[in-house]
Amino acid sequence: MFTKKNWLLISLLxxxxxxxxxxxxxxxxxxxxxxxxxxPWGILIAGYVFFAVSSTGVGLISSLGHVFGFTRFELLGRxxxxxxxxxxxxxxxxxxxxxxxxxxxxxxxLSPNFRSPIWWMGAxxxxxxxxxxxxxxxSLHNDHKxxxxxxxxxxxxxxxxxxxxxxxxxxxxxxxxxQGPYFSLYMILTAILSGSAILAIIFYLVGEKGGQVxxxxxxxxxxxxxxxxxxxxxTAIFTFWKLITSIYGGVPGKYEAAIALLKxxxxxxxxxxxxxxxxxxxxxxxxxxxxxxxxxxxxxxxxMIGVLFMRMDFVFAGQIIPLRVIEGALSxxxxxxxxxxxxxxLILGAIGVTIFLYIIGEQKFKLDVQxxxxxxxxxxxxxxxxxxxxx
Amino acid sequence: MARFAMLIDASRCTGCNACRxxxxxxxxxxxxxxxxxxxHRERGIYPNAKWEIVPIQCMHCDxxxxxxxxxxxxxxxxxxxxxxxxxxxxIGCKYxxxxxxxxxxxxxxxxxxxxxxxxxxYIIEGIMPPCTSTCMNEVRVFGDLxxxxxxxxxxxxxxxxxxxxxxxxxxxxxxxxxx
Numbered sequence: 221m222f223t224k225k226n227w228l229l230i231s232l233l234x235x236x237x238x239x240x241x242x243x244x245x246x247x248x249x250x251x252x253x254x255x256x257x258x259x260p261w262g263i264l265i266a267g268y269v270f271f272a273v274s275s276t277g278v279g280l281i282s283s284l285g286h287v288f289g290f291t292r293f294e295l296l297g298r299x300x301x302x303x304x305x306x307x308x309x310x311x312x313x314x315x316x317x318x319x320x321x322x323x324x325x326x327x328x329x330l331s332p333n334f335r336s337p338i339w340w341m342g343a344x345x346x347x348x349x350x351x352x353x354x355x356x357x358x359s360l361h362n363d364h365k366x367x368x369x370x371x372x373x374x375x376x377x378x379x380x381x382x383x384x385x386x387x388x389x390x391x392x393x394x395x396x397x398x399q400g401p402y403f404s405l406y407m408i409l410t411a412i413l414s415g416s417a418i419l420a421i422i423f424y425l426v427g428e429k430g431g432q433v434x435x436x437x438x439x440x441x442x443x444x445x446x447x448x449x450x451x452x453x454x455t456a457i458f459t460f461w462k463l464i465t466s467i468y469g470g471v472p473g474k475y476e477a478a479i480a481l482l483k484x485x486x487x488x489x490x491x492x493x494x495x496x497x498x499x500x501x502x503x504x505x506x507x508x509x510x511x512x513x514x515x516x517x518x519x520x521x522x523x524m525i526g527v528l529f530m531r532m533d534f535v536f537a538g539q540i541i542p543l544r545v546i547e548g549a550l551s552x553x554x555x556x557x558x559x560x561x562x563x564x565x566l567i568l569g570a571i572g573v574t575i576f577l578y579i580i581g582e583q584k585f586k587l588d589v590q591x592x593x594x595x596x597x598x599x600x601x602x603x604x605x606x607x608x609x610x611x
Numbered sequence: 612m613a614r615f616a617m618l619i620d621a622s623r624c625t626g627c628n629a630c631r632x633x634x635x636x637x638x639x640x641x642x643x644x645x646x647x648x649x650x651h652r653e654r655g656i657y658p659n660a661k662w663e664i665v666p667i668q669c670m671h672c673d674x675x676x677x678x679x680x681x682x683x684x685x686x687x688x689x690x691x692x693x694x695x696x697x698x699x700x701x702i703g704c705k706y707x708x709x710x711x712x713x714x715x716x717x718x719x720x721x722x723x724x725x726x727x728x729x730x731x732x733y734i735i736e737g738i739m740p741p742c743t744s745t746c747m748n749e750v751r752v753f754g755d756l757x758x759x760x761x762x763x764x765x766x767x768x769x770x771x772x773x774x775x776x777x778x779x780x781x782x783x784x785x786x787x788x789x790x
Contacts, residue, residue, distance in 0.1 A: 249720075249721075249722060250703070250718065250722045255705070255718075256718075257708065257714070257716065257717050257718060258714070260705035260708035260709055260718070260724075261705060261709060319702050319703045319704055319722075320701075320702070320703020320705075320718075320721065320722020320723065321701055321702050321703040321721070321722060321723070322702060322703075324683065324685075324699070324700055324701060324702045324703075325683075325702050327683035327684070327685070327700040327702070328682055328683055328702075330683075331683055331684040331700060332682070332683070332684070333678075333679075333681055333682055333683065333684045335679045335680075336679065336680050336681055336682040336706070337680065338680065338682040338704060338706055339682040339683075342682065388706075391680065391710075392676075392680075392709055392710050393676065393712065393779050393780070394676065394709070394710055394711060394712035394779065395709065538709075539709070542714075543712060543713070543714040545650060545667055545712070545713050545714065545775055545776060546650045546652055546665050546667075546775070547652075548652045548653070548654070549650040549651060549652040549665070550650075550651050550652060551650075
């Protein structure tokens with residue numbers, strides 16, 4: 221089922237769908253998107269957040285090895301860097317197609333507004349991308365003297381980038397559901413969730429193909445599954461308290477947005493995809509099957525589907541409540557937004573590009589990493605050093 | 612230095628929408644796009660209930676969130692207080708739409724979020740914005756707060772006024788007459 225040919229076919233199909241969507245957007249502009257003056261940010265912004273935060277999350281998990289010296293996670297090294305680069309490029313691609321006038325981005329440099337969180341988002345993620353390329357390059361050349369300092373700077377940069385992404389929403393006093401520091405912390409947390417899930421998916425498949433996935437005889441996906449379950453639990457707690465604090469006291473704007481998620485127009489997506497498929501079932505699978513790699517793989521796929529809908533819910537919930545300029549003014553109960561088919565196509569296309577580029581990367585680069593560890597040699601003696609591949 | 616502002620006496624508004632149409636004609640806007648709008652609400656309890664209409668447009672805030680969030684400085688505030696958009700610099704991220712608590716921005720055919728300009732090009736020639744001049748009940752009074760002899764300055768001195776959403780910290784340049 222998980223043959224390279226099948227993955228290539230799936231990715232090419234998705235890229236084809238995405239290309240049609242991209243052509244439609246490029247030919248007809250923003251009018252083909254479902255966004256409007258009341259809901260100016262749609263699923264392409266959610267998609268950008270999905271890809272950018274996932275990229276950062278993969279980076280954060282791999283930092284456990286590079287920066288914090290947990291030897292087993294050094295195994296993730298090159299693959300994590302590669303997938304982090306691909307995810308960030310896909311995020312930028314989705315965002316670029318969402319922007320009405322992307323060529324004017326030159327003014328980010330010519331007339332920067334340092335008060336704008338989006339300016340800082342561009343700066344941090346731009347720097348992060350450069351550092352990722354540098355780290356990947358030196359990692360492939362086994363130049364560890366250069367990899368280490370770059371990884372340290374990259375760690376600070378990715379924390380800055382992902383927490384700032386939360387601030388892009390948190391700075392908006394006009395949108396009570398988003399406003400505040402909560403989403404900065406939430407972005408870091410859910411980055412760890414999506415990062416561990418994506419790496420679990422990749423390393424399970426790599427293991428199936430006979431790649432280097434074991435540390436001291438234990439599949440790395442087991443460790444990733446444990447991080448994933450912790451992230452899922454904490455995300456559940458975050459989500460619970462966010463909703464409780466929004467409902468408690470009926471704070472205008474926050475209360476209605478929470479109700480929209482719980483029993484309003486967003487409730488199907490929220491309960492079915494974000495909570496049941498994305499949190500409850502993965503936690504159940506991970507505990508029931510004691511982190512068996514194949515089951516972690518399944519839980520991680522479900523968690524990623526949940527994360528995609530989590531991003532959409534988060535972006536919609538902030539905008540779904542009409543602005544209350546005049547107390548008691550007549551208005552619709554909820555702002556409406558129906559994504560255009562091109563928007564869905566672009567999200568699918570970006571997922572396709574991620575899979576496709578990763579397969580190409582696996583072919584082009586030597587991604588297996590030898591990790592210092594103790595292992596039993598052929599004679600059965602415990603030896604310290606670099607274990608042979610496929611140990 | 613001028614300090615342009617607007618005083619709105621909503622109690623005089625009949626809801627005829629002439630302000631909206633005059634503005635649309637001035638700026639050649641299609642019917643679905645408008646820089647000012649009327650919001651309606653019911654106040655009081657029967658038999659003392661009444662229908663109230665409040666005109667809303669860009670508040671040309673002194674602390675405009677749309678300017679602060681714009682990554683390229685496309686939205687800027689002139690020294691006379693008018694908030695404008697340089698569409699050549701706009702990347703179309705729509706952050707200003709998300710940031711404005713008054714919901715006055717509208718995406719145009721080029722993906723640039725537009726809004727009321729206080730008719731910046733006309734007022735320097737002494738021409739009143741059409742939303743002001745077209746109104747049969749003189750709901751809006753536009754003028755320079757730094758000129759003590761301007762009509763708006765005199766009215767502001769006499770009347771009790773308020774601003775919309777002061778809790779957002781935007782310091783709007785549009786004032787409303789308290790009833």
